[in-house]
Amino acid sequence: xxxxxxxxxxxxxxxxxxxxPQVDADLEAVLRxxxxxxxxxxxxxxxxSEQGTDLGKLTELCTELHRVAGRVGDALLISIDQEGxxxxxxxxxxxxYPPMFSFxxxxxxxxxxQARELGQRMGAELASWGIDINFAPILDVHxxxxxxxxxxxxxxxxxxxxxxxxxxxAEGLKLGGVMACGKHFPGHGDTDTDxxxxxxxxxxxxxxxREVELLPFVRAIAARLPMLMTAHVVFAALDAxxxxxxxxxxxxxxxxxxxxxxxxxxxxxxDMKAIADNVGVADAAVAAVEAGxxxxxxxxxxxxxxxxxxxxxxxxxxxxxxxxxxxxxxARVRGLSR
Numbered sequence: 318x319x320x321x322x323x324x325x326x327x328x329x330x331x332x333x334x335x336x337x338p339q340v341d342a343d344l345e346a347v348l349r350x351x352x353x354x355x356x357x358x359x360x361x362x363x364x365x366s367e368q369g370t371d372l373g374k375l376t377e378l379c380t381e382l383h384r385v386a387g388r389v390g391d392a393l394l395i396s397i398d399q400e401g402x403x404x405x406x407x408x409x410x411x412x413x414y415p416p417m418f419s420f421x422x423x424x425x426x427x428x429x430x431q432a433r434e435l436g437q438r439m440g441a442e443l444a445s446w447g448i449d450i451n452f453a454p455i456l457d458v459h460x461x462x463x464x465x466x467x468x469x470x471x472x473x474x475x476x477x478x479x480x481x482x483x484x485x486x487a488e489g490l491k492l493g494g495v496m497a498c499g500k501h502f503p504g505h506g507d508t509d510t511d512x513x514x515x516x517x518x519x520x521x522x523x524x525x526x527r528e529v530e531l532l533p534f535v536r537a538i539a540a541r542l543p544m545l546m547t548a549h550v551v552f553a554a555l556d557a558x559x560x561x562x563x564x565x566x567x568x569x570x571x572x573x574x575x576x577x578x579x580x581x582x583x584x585x586x587x588d589m590k591a592i593a594d595n596v597g598v599a600d601a602a603v604a605a606v607e608a609g610x611x612x613x614x615x616x617x618x619x620x621x622x623x624x625x626x627x628x629x630x631x632x633x634x635x636x637x638x639x640x641x642x643x644x645x646x647x648a649r650v651r652g653l654s655r
Contacts, residue, residue, distance in 0.1 A: 318640055326647035327629050329354035329391060330606065332583070334616035338364040338374070340381050343619070348386040348393065352626060354650050355394035356382060357616055358448070360406055369409025372446060379447025392654035396450035396498075399439060400470055411442060417455060418469035420482050429485035432472070436486040440493020449654075451490055452546060454483035456499040456533040457506035466511040480533035484540050496653065499537045500546035501585060502572060503561055504530025512549040512591035516560060523554045535576060543653065544581045545572070547610065549591035560591060563601060568609030581649045583612040588621055599628035607639060611646035 318326075332355035335344045347353050364374035379395055386393030398404050402416025414435065420428040436454075443451055458479045459471035472482040487497035503526065508517035521530070534545065547562040555571060556564040562584045572578045584605045587593065592601045602613055602625035615622045633640045 318644065320634075323633055323640060323643070324630065325351050325391070326643050327626055327633070328352045329647040329650040330611065330613055330629070330643065331355075331622060331626060332357060332394070332396065332612050332614050333622050334359060334362075335619075336361060336617075338362050338378060340378070340385060345385055347622075348382070351386075351391065353386070353393070353622075354391065354647075355396055355450075355612070357452075357614065358395065358397045358406060359616070363407060366410075370407050370411075372407075372410070375407070376446045383447065391651060394449045394650075394654060395447060396452055397443065397448050398452045399443060399448075400451075400453045400455065401435070401439070402469055404470060407442075407446075414439065416469040417472045417482070417486070418459060421459075421473045421478070425478065425481060428472075428478075428482050432482045432486040433489040433492075436489020436497075437493040438489075440490040440495045442493075444494030448495060450496045450498060450544070452498045452500060453490070454486045454497060454499060455501075456480070456483050456537055456545075457501060457504055458529055458533065459506050460529060461507045461509060463509045464506065465509070466513065467506050467508070471506055476529050476532035480536040483533060484536060484542070487537075487540070487542055496543050498544035498546055498583060499534065499542050501548035501550075502534050502545050502582075503548065503552060503555070503567060504534070505548045505550055506530065508550055512560075512585070513589045514591075516549065516551060516591040516595050518551040518553065520553045526552065526554060531576075534572075538576055538578045538580075542580060544583055545578065546583045547585055547605075549585050549589055559596075559604070562587075562592065562610065563596065563604040563608050565608045573609055581611045581653060582609060584610045584614055586614045586616040587625065588615060588617050593621070599624045601625075602628050603632045603639070606642055606646060611649045 328351040364371040401414030473479040510517035556566040561567040598621040
């Protein structure tokens, strides 16, 4: 593999955030160099109007992002967290959607019908603005009332109900024209710590994990969900030494080999303190790819983005196994846009 190809492949793996509602010179340089395979939009990127988000300018931003990156050759993928409830980046002037837990009390058939319709409506909106991927649905099961980060973002307190409602929503997103990404493997629903702020740990047995946390992901794999996002959580029964995002036992051993998942595996944001403060972004980037992640989210810190790219390049020049892993991951990402 040439150095040029290696750099291009590493670029496919890095999905980045940026500042402001336009493509500035720094972001344009990154995209033109092929150093990002995707961008993730946050509230800070949404052009404002008196009514809320200026949807026309949002569409122009997405068009410009695709245009600038498209000159390199590989398509850029634009993603967003548009779950509804408290995690909905674009609100006014569109409808502020309810949290997904609002489906929990409905009978299965009605809940799935409404979730599918909501997903299709939301997907059509995102697609009309030029967004390719919605980081939804939540596949976590809401089993801990003290959970500060999942809670009513989940579809149910019961694993089967959470699975069928979430997958109906994902089907709706696909019908609307965007790709879905289920999260957070292997399950963030029973933690009592926010991984944006610290590193959560769970001591559940494997029997409990298979019965509750893993079940919606097993259903998602059977439904061929195209992407799954990892959890920055340590699961003692799986790997007590590192969070799932960085664990080969979890990502390759469990998700790939045992459960048979063939889609794209996306890390949760490596800027989150569960990773940045405990491992460091450079080491985490290499460890996540070695573990089996195909995409690394680096949602804000420009220095972290460069540290990850440099660390992957340096490690891959010394390791044929890592170069092969990066090439395989890049091929999966390129497959998303075909």
